[in-house]
Amino acid sequence: MQFIDQANIILKAGKGGNGIVSFRREKFVPAGGPSGGNGGRGGSVILMADNNLQTLLDFKFKREIIAEDGCKGGPNKRSGASGEDTILKVPCGTEIRDIKTGIILGDLTKHKQSLTIAIGGRGGHGNAYYLSNQNRAPESFTEGKDGEIWEVQLELKLLAEVGIIGLPNAGKSTLISVVSSARPKIANYPFTTLIPNLGVVRKIDGNGCLFADIPGLISGAADGVGLGHDFLRHIQRTKILVHLIDAIAENPLHDFEIIEQELKKYGKGLLDKERIIVLNKIELVDDDYLKIISKKLEDLSKKKVLVISSSLKKGLSSLLSEVWKRI
Ligand SMILES: Nc1ncnc2c1ncn2[C@@H]1O[C@H](COP(=O)(O)OP(=O)(O)OP(=O)(O)O)[C@@H](O)[C@H]1O
Ligand SMILES: [Mg+2]
Structure with missing residues (x-):
């Protein structure tokens, strides 16, 4: 069995969806209030230990793992859907290290033990969020935040007894x-x-x-x-x-x-x-x-x-x- 015990990968969380600007348009309501919904959260990248894997071979060609972006907000104060998290399975006994600082982020030893590494960006606010007594028709909104990007080194120490x-x-x-x-x-x-x-x-x-x-x-x-x-x-x-x-x-x-x-x-x-x-x-x-x-x-x-x-x-x-x- 070929055994590769180290792999470097980039984990990119999804960007948050943008908030939007929209106003209620209803019959007989001349000036509808702000109704732009918030964007959804970006998906995170989560590492999870799995008994069925024994090597880091899978990561030899898979250098970048990207989670889904959140969707933008909708009218009628509808929030955008969150991006789906990406769960990456690694063998039990995998240690995760931040390449930039050298700091160990975690050690996944038990089956199904998980660790969220790259956190998805928050969704932006739609204009409904900015409604106040001073401003009845706000046109502001915010963009979704970028998801975190981590470059990590996976290291597997053999779990041989x-x-x-x-x-x-x-x-x-x-x-x-x-x-x-x-x-x-x-x-x-x-x-x-x-x-x-x-x-x-x-x-x-x-x-x-x-x-x-x-x-x-x-x-x-x-x-x-x-x-x-x-x-x-x-x-x-x-x-x-x-x-x-x-x-x-x-x-x-x-x-x-x-x-x-x-x-x-x-x-x-x-x-x-x-x-x-x-x-x-x-x-x-x-x-x-x-x-x-x-x-x-x-x-x-x-x-x-x-x-x-x-x-x-x-x-x-x-x-x-x-x-x-x-x-
Ligand atoms: N009990 C034994 N009797 C005779 N020859 C043996 C015995 N065990 C191993 N050998 C022989 O010794 C040689 C070396 O064996 P093997 O390749 O298993 O060693 P190794 O310790 O794994 O070596 P390496 O560290 O180079 O991988 C081989 O030719 C093998 O057939
Ligand atoms: Mg040998």
């Missing part, structure tokens, strides 16, 4: 491909994954749980090195992390430390997140070596270490049950 992290080539994409319906590209070279892959894994109760396969992180990722930097942001909202380590790497312990170091450097609570430490590709190492490495890794991480083989589908149910315990 489980993030799979690790060095390039550790087997993260392979893992998500065997536990979920995601079919990401898998290859024997680093940086195969360039954008996070999402996959839904069925829990015991039948509900889906979103996993994210994050592109490989490397030393210096937290300082902007490599491709991982942007993606450290995405894992901020996951509940737990599965830290995958390649058992056939030259030094799996060192690999573990590199990632821990990046989580620490990035800060923002990443190091406080619960992590499940997993050695992958265990079918490619002998049992004695595996025992030694697991033990050393347990001593280093002070955590239980799980061992799996995604390609042979070994150890996956133990891994998932550890995940479900923590969610």
Whole structure:
């Protein structure tokens, strides 16, 4: 699944309708009073979170969202119709930022939660509004006000509950491909994954749980090195992390430390997140070596270490049950 997590759009509310000038014309009433009605309000642009959307892909080509203008007032003091509001659906978890000031306008996290961004312009007054004792036949009216225009940036942080992290080539994409319906590209070279892959894994109760396969992180990722930097942001909202380590790497312990170091450097609570430490590709190492490495890794991480083989589908149910315990 392609995943676009940022989009800039312009939201234009409708202009208010103008008030009008008119006078009552009735038989046998020589000088009818002012009867020009007020203009209707312009439509507003409202953003609303929707469970059925998962990406901001729709906004790639839709750069401007415009709400309807209000109608002008009518004779007989009739008000013009209001412009219709435009409701724009965005995925749950979308943050909205004003581009000019950088200020966050809101964060839509729950289904159907909404936020009015660009407010429609007020309708103008018709001449009936200006009737007074001093002026029995006013000819004044006002024009409708312009609607607000906001240029905003939408940003979607993945709402995946489980993030799979690790060095390039550790087997993260392979893992998500065997536990979920995601079919990401898998290859024997680093940086195969360039954008996070999402996959839904069925829990015991039948509900889906979103996993994210994050592109490989490397030393210096937290300082902007490599491709991982942007993606450290995405894992901020996951509940737990599965830290995958390649058992056939030259030094799996060192690999573990590199990632821990990046989580620490990035800060923002990443190091406080619960992590499940997993050695992958265990079918490619002998049992004695595996025992030694697991033990050393347990001593280093002070955590239980799980061992799996995604390609042979070994150890996956133990891994998932550890995940479900923590969610
Ligand atoms: N359990 C396993 N046993 C043997 N080979 C494996 C295993 N898991 C993954 N691999 C192999 O390791 C290589 C890298 O796998 P994969 O593309 O899943 O890694 P990745 O962590 O997603 O890498 P990247 O960070 O570059 O996206 C592939 O050739 C894959 O077939
Ligand atoms: Mg990958």
